């Protein structure tokens with residue numbers, strides 16, 4: 001039996017755009033172990049978001065296989081898929097698009113608790129307070145509207161909503177890219193703390209190698225729909241082998257590169 005939490009094999013995906021076909025993924029293979037962060041990095045348009053969407057089953061691949069928690073993930077449907085989905089959560093760059101803008105924070109966090117029947121109704125309010133506390137927000141945020149939050153606060157609520165599902169894997173697609181540097185650093189610290197506490201695995205998708213380096217155990221470098229390099233974070237950052245990895249490293253300011 002494989003020890004991988006997630007194992008993707010030979011994923012292929014093309015998009016139809018303006019009458020022609022764009023190959024976004026060509027035979028992509030990757031694995032993620034329980035409790036591990038795989039950083040997925042590459043320049044704009046290389047296929048990172050497509051891969052994130054295929055792994056989370058927001059988009060079907062043309063071919064390939066995905067095993068998640070020992071199950072054939074692409075074969076699940078109906079009630080079995082709805083039940084299994086809570087184990088793989090996704091956080092996007094713009095969480096506003098992922099929330100009902102009219103919802104309150106409490107409403108947004110109550111949805112997964114109710115849908116997946118994770119805590120009895122009488123315990124929900126207390127669980128929402130706990131989740132807010134876990135992401136560094138006070139309980140009085142529960143009453144606020146999603147619209148009145150800052151980008152960083154909204155991203156914390158998006159992470160809290162993912163945590164509410166008690167997932168084994170969170171796919172974060174450019175989840176900190178829109179935040180200013182100090183907020184970004186605090187969210188990255190939060191992700192690392194949550195991983196230690198809950199044994200979560202992450203796929204951390206970003207074009208920003210400095211952010212990827214800060215949180216990842218391993219890095220996979222994508223170029224034109226393929227993973228062209230993959231290895232432990234230090235090996236990829238210190239001794240990049242592929243032109244794509246070298247170009248990404250050259251683009252990181254020297255002070256960040258040399259930070260311990």
Ligand SMILES: Nc1ncnc2c1ncn2[C@@H]1O[C@H](COP(=O)(O)OP(=O)(O)OP(=O)(O)O)[C@@H](O)[C@H]1O
Nearest residue numbers: 015016017022024043044045046047048049050207
């Ligand atoms: N819904 C879609 N319809 C048509 N083409 C798409 C669609 N989504 C992505 N593509 C194309 O697939 C390729 C890969 O795009 P993708 O968004 O996966 O890259 P990315 O690495 O995430 O880029 P970025 O960092 O800019 O978000 C690009 O050529 C893109 O134009």
